Amino acid sequence: MRSMMGRKLGHFVDLTDRDEQLLAYMLRSQTLFVGAGQDMIREGTRPTFVKIVMEGWAARYKILENGRRQIVGFLLPGDLCIPQAIMTMRLDHSIAAIDDLHCAMVHPEQLDAIEQESINIRRALAMDAQISLAIQREWTVNLGARAAPERIGCLICELYLRLKAVGMTEGSGYFCPLTQIDLAEAAGVSTVHVNRVIKQMRRADLIQWREQFIEIPDPLRLAQACGFRPSYLQMPF
Amino acid sequence: MRSMMGRKLGHFVDLTDRDEQLLAYMLRSQTLFVGAGQDMIREGTRPTFVKIVMEGWAARYKILENGRRQIVGFLLPGDLCIPQAIMTMRLDHSIAAIDDLHCAMVHPEQLDAIEQESINIRRALAMDAQISLAIQREWTVNLGARAAPERIGCLICELYLRLKAVGMTEGSGYFCPLTQIDLAEAAGVSTVHVNRVIKQMRRADLIQWREQFIEIPDPLRLAQACGFRPSYLQMPF
DNA sequence: CGCAGTGTTGATGTTCTTCAAGCAGAGTGG
DNA sequence: CCACTCTGCTTGAAGAACATCAACACTGCG
Numbered sequence: 001m002r003s004m005m006g007r008k009l010g011h012f013v014d015l016t017d018r019d020e021q022l023l024a025y026m027l028r029s030q031t032l033f034v035g036a037g038q039d040m041i042r043e044g045t046r047p048t049f050v051k052i053v054m055e056g057w058a059a060r061y062k063i064l065e066n067g068r069r070q071i072v073g074f075l076l077p078g079d080l081c082i083p084q085a086i087m088t089m090r091l092d093h094s095i096a097a098i099d100d101l102h103c104a105m106v107h108p109e110q111l112d113a114i115e116q117e118s119i120n121i122r123r124a125l126a127m128d129a130q131i132s133l134a135i136q137r138e139w140t141v142n143l144g145a146r147a148a149p150e151r152i153g154c155l156i157c158e159l160y161l162r163l164k165a166v167g168m169t170e171g172s173g174y175f176c177p178l179t180q181i182d183l184a185e186a187a188g189v190s191t192v193h194v195n196r197v198i199k200q201m202r203r204a205d206l207i208q209w210r211e212q213f214i215e216i217p218d219p220l221r222l223a224q225a226c227g228f229r230p231s232y233l234q235m236p237f
Numbered sequence: 238m239r240s241m242m243g244r245k246l247g248h249f250v251d252l253t254d255r256d257e258q259l260l261a262y263m264l265r266s267q268t269l270f271v272g273a274g275q276d277m278i279r280e281g282t283r284p285t286f287v288k289i290v291m292e293g294w295a296a297r298y299k300i301l302e303n304g305r306r307q308i309v310g311f312l313l314p315g316d317l318c319i320p321q322a323i324m325t326m327r328l329d330h331s332i333a334a335i336d337d338l339h340c341a342m343v344h345p346e347q348l349d350a351i352e353q354e355s356i357n358i359r360r361a362l363a364m365d366a367q368i369s370l371a372i373q374r375e376w377t378v379n380l381g382a383r384a385a386p387e388r389i390g391c392l393i394c395e396l397y398l399r400l401k402a403v404g405m406t407e408g409s410g411y412f413c414p415l416t417q418i419d420l421a422e423a424a425g426v427s428t429v430h431v432n433r434v435i436k437q438m439r440r441a442d443l444i445q446w447r448e449q450f451i452e453i454p455d456p457l458r459l460a461q462a463c464g465f466r467p468s469y470l471q472m473p474f
Numbered sequence: 475c476g477c478a479g480t481g482t483t484g485a486t487g488t489t490c491t492t493c494a495a496g497c498a499g500a501g502t503g504g
Numbered sequence: 505c506c507a508c509t510c511t512g513c514t515t516g517a518a519g520a521a522c523a524t525c526a527a528c529a530c531t532g533c534g
Contacts, residue, residue: 044468062378065464070382072374085363092371092469126322129366134329136373137309141299143380144425145307148490179512188381190491195514227302231281232329385522416480427523432482 003027004078004166005052009124011165011235019121022114027052027104034058034097036177041082043094049105051082056099057177061185062092071186073136074098074159074178078166083129084108099177127234134232143188146227149197151187153226156207160216161233173208173215240264241315241403242289246361248402248472256358259351264289264341271295271334273414278319280331286342288319293336294414298422299329308423310373311335311396311415315403320366321345336414364471371469380425383464386434388424390463393444397453398467398474410445410452 002010006023009015015023031054034040040058041047058075072093075081081095087108115122135158142151163174180198184191201207206222208215216222223229223237230237239247243260246252252260268291271277277295278284295312309330312318318332324345352359372395379388400411417435421428438444443459445452453459460466460474467474 060374062374062382064378064382068382070378072377072381083367085360085367089364089367089471090468093374123322127326130320130322130326133370133373136370136377137297137299137330140309140373140376140380141301141307143377144309144423145299145301145305181512186381191512192492192514193490196490199514231327234326418480428481429483429524430522433522436482 004054004168005080007166008078009121009128012127013120013124015120015124016118019118022118022121026106026110026114027054029107029110030105032103032105034101034103036097036100038097040095040097040101040103041091043092044090046090047082047087049082050080050084050087050108050111052104052106053077053079053081054102054104056097056101058095058097058099058101059182059186060093060095062094069185070188071182072139074186076159076162076166077168080125080128080132084111098182131232131234134234138232148187148189148193149200150226151189152183152194152197153201153206153222154228155183155187156214156216157219157223157226157228157230158233160214160219161230161235161237165233165235171215172217172219173213175212176209176214177212241291241405242317244403245315246358246365249364250357250361252357252361253355256355259355259358263343263347263351264291266344266347267342269340269342271338271340273334273337275334277332277334277338277340278328280329281327283327284319284324286319287317287321287324287345287348289341289343290314290316290318291339291341293334293338295332295334295336295338296419296423297330297332299331306422307425308419309376310369311423313396313399313403314405317362317365317369321348335419368469368471371471375469385424385426385430386437387463388426389420389431389434390438390443390459391465392420392423393451393453394456394460394463394465394467395470397451397456398470398472402470402472408452409454409456410450412449413446413451414449 002020003024005027006015006020032051053075055077058081059071060073060075061069061071063069075095081103115125142154146154159176160169160174163169168174180194181191184194187194198209205217206225208217219237239257240261242264243252243257269288290312292314295318296308297310297312298306298308300306312332318340352362379391383391396413397406397411400406405411417431418428421431424431435446442454443462445454456474
């Protein structure tokens with residue numbers, strides 16, 4: 001039984017059985033539960049544990065003076081929400097549970113010890129951090145240079161691939177707990193507009209979305225329609 | 238004579254004289270020169286050296302299918318353009334020199350050795366990487382949730398603070414080699430609109446900008462006007 | 475000199491926002 | 505059981521922010 005994190009890291013580096021064991025043991029530590037819609041951690045605080053998503057989705061977000069809320073990233077199972085390096089700093093953003101959320105809480109020293117023992121894990125985590133950065137850059141591109149339909153299409157593609165990397169897709173679809181409101185806050189458009197865009201995409205048979213399940217009839221066609229290129233995830237389609 | 242990088246890292250961690258020496262020695266390695274407007278490194282290639290900006294400005298950017306170019310970050314003296322962890326991967330973006338650009342080229346093994354010797358430097362680099370991520374998140378917020386005047390104002394504030402951290406401001410102003418075209422590609426708006434916004438900001442005496450020099454008569458007033466909060470840089474104003 | 479890159483301004487559209495309203499489903503309490 | 509509320513989805517109409525197109529001025533440069 002591999003962990004989600006093990007699955008993800010396994011795409012970058014060949015993990016030995018021992019590596020997988022180390023990860024699985026680490027993740028079997030104390031878990032944190034956060035109910036849907038609740039904040040997991042607030043801007044301005046100093047985190048004390050490394051935290052890793054085990055089950056459910058979360059969103060990193062910031063709130064502006066004008067009251068607008070911008071989601072700057074989604075956290076899926078296997079994702080590291082709080083890395084060690086940030087522990088001495090004040091957090092510049094908050095994290096909210098979208099779904100009911102289960103996180104592993106790991107002592108920074110324990111993670112250090114594991115990285116000490118396994119070069120593979122150390123490398124894989126470093127690469128994972130670089131990919132997180134690449135994702136954040138891609139979001140910047142998305143918001144800065146694409147129109148609303150492409151933005152939303154690219155987001156849906158990204159989530160598809162990231163979920164596939166941890167084995168959480170079903171055929172060419174996936175369970176998606178996001179509301180149109182969440183999607184609007186991530187895509188930087190109004191909910192009304194998200195609604196209209198989704199409607200168009202349904203009409204064009206690019207996606208089907210009902211009852212928290214997104215089905216992509218033809219992933220390549222969707223990717224082409226919205227200009228999605230997955231190279232930043234270091235994955236093929 | 239401290240290096241720009243030493244100055245910057247010194248804000249996170251107290252560097253010893255030995256640490257500063259190590260950095261200065263590392264940066265005295267082979268240097269790379271890139272003329273203004275030229276690409277330093279192209280999307281899709283695998284970098285072989287760690288690279289650090291010594292002089293001049295650069296921009297990370299991506300080009301989309303539709304031909305649009307989005308700048309996703311500016312690189313200033315002291316900034317790490319190519320970290321070790323990325324070396325085995327294909328780059329997802331390109332980097333262009335804005336100014337004439339001088340970079341230090343460091344062998345990954347040499348940087349490893351230095352991080353091995355100095356815990357301070359290792360920690361400071363890890364924190365620097367986290368701040369790069371925080372900057373990228375803030376750009377996401379900027380493009381997703383702010384109107385053009387605030388976007389541009391926040392960019393100008395960010396550059397001011399980052400330059401101040403390496404001692405490159407003059408009073409409440411700084412040398413800025415960006416064209417309005419660069420700024421437009423970073424802010425995700427048209428050059429025409431950038432021009433009009435700048436005009437407004439000049440009128441309101443929020444900034445003066447002539448011949449590559451930006452003067453901010455009252456930084457706090459500018460920050461307030463555009464909703465800039467510097468906490469993500471882990472710096473006060 | 476001509477030329478290319480940049481800054482500036484006006485006129486005209488388009489995309490997206492905002493406001494407003496209605497509807498469906500889930501949970502709650504009488 | 506029904507009314508009630510709440511949240512999320514959906515649609516229409518009016519308006520604002522911004523893009524696009526076009527023209528011209530200014531600069532430095534070969």
